[in-house]
């Protein structure tokens with residue numbers, strides 16, 4: 329089950345080349361993404377209306393796509409505009425199209441009620457285009473249900489264990505109880521680790537100061553678009569970071585992570601990890617992308633293995649522990665939104 333009335337990040341804009349076609353499954357439906365000659369992005373169901381051949385096996389003809397089975401041609405809105413050997417086209421030959429917007433370097437698609445597709449609801453990922461931040465767009469893919477990925481993000485106690493030698497590096501993280509709040513979009517978590525003896529391992533070689541560190545992770549997870557928006561950082565201990573006073577050598581990062589269900593068993597993961605200091609240091613930008621990516625592979629290994637065990641466990645109940653308050657709230661909000669959408673559609 330997926331929340332459908334939401335904008336989902338589905339591709340990076342750079343994946344859509346001028347004359348290309350990008351097939352990608354989102355919320356269990358195979359879609360075809362392409363860019364028109366005026367730059368506009370179009371999204372069609374990747375299924376010809378005639379005999380259900382994938383349109384992604386077709387070819388671009390200007391701003392249209394020709395199905396290369398029996399030759400029907402569709403425009404960017406899914407309208408069938410040509411049927412070989414016939415004047416006009418047969419009835420019921422259009423294919424579904426979906427609202428799409430390119431913003432903040434991402435292509436967002438709306439798979440729900442098209443009347444509700446308000447672009448103002450697109451999550452804020454302005455850091456991707458801001459001159460005040462530097463980051464590299466990255467994508468991952470998990471063979472797991474998206475809810476297990478959201479659970480992972482809503483409980484950072486795993487940083488102490490899954491990421492012992494990468495993103496975490498301190499058992500304080502698992503021992504710290506975060507502040508958990510419900511927001512109008514989802515869940516907000518605030519975690520401070522004060523006076524840590526050093527930096528997280530992934531920052532090795534890029535430290536801007538020596539001595540003890542006040543570290544933080546403060547993030548929102550929107551349960552609509554599955555947008556995880558996190559401020560994190562490392563400041564010299566006892567210089568006032570928790571009160572908002574940032575010493576000049578403080579290292580501040582912002583991460584956007586978009587968790588988009590491919591289907592019930594697979595998840596797309598679009599992410600950035602931006603820094604707002606040493607902007608000219610492209611080696612740092614690259615190193616962050618590589619090291620965070622390695623960290624996410626640690627998550628992926630654990631979550632994919634967890635999914636296999638979940639699959640064989642049927643109705644067996646999981647135990648709840650003290651660290652679960654964030655993920656419990658997140659799951660509750662998602663269930664409520666799924667129920668509200670189902671009620672609206674009389675399901």
Ligand code: FES
Pocket residue numbers: 376377378379380381395396397398399400
């Ligand atoms: S399946 Fe596409 S034209 Fe026949």
Ligand SMILES: [Fe+2]
Pocket residue numbers: 480486487490491623624627
């Ligand atoms: Fe993780």
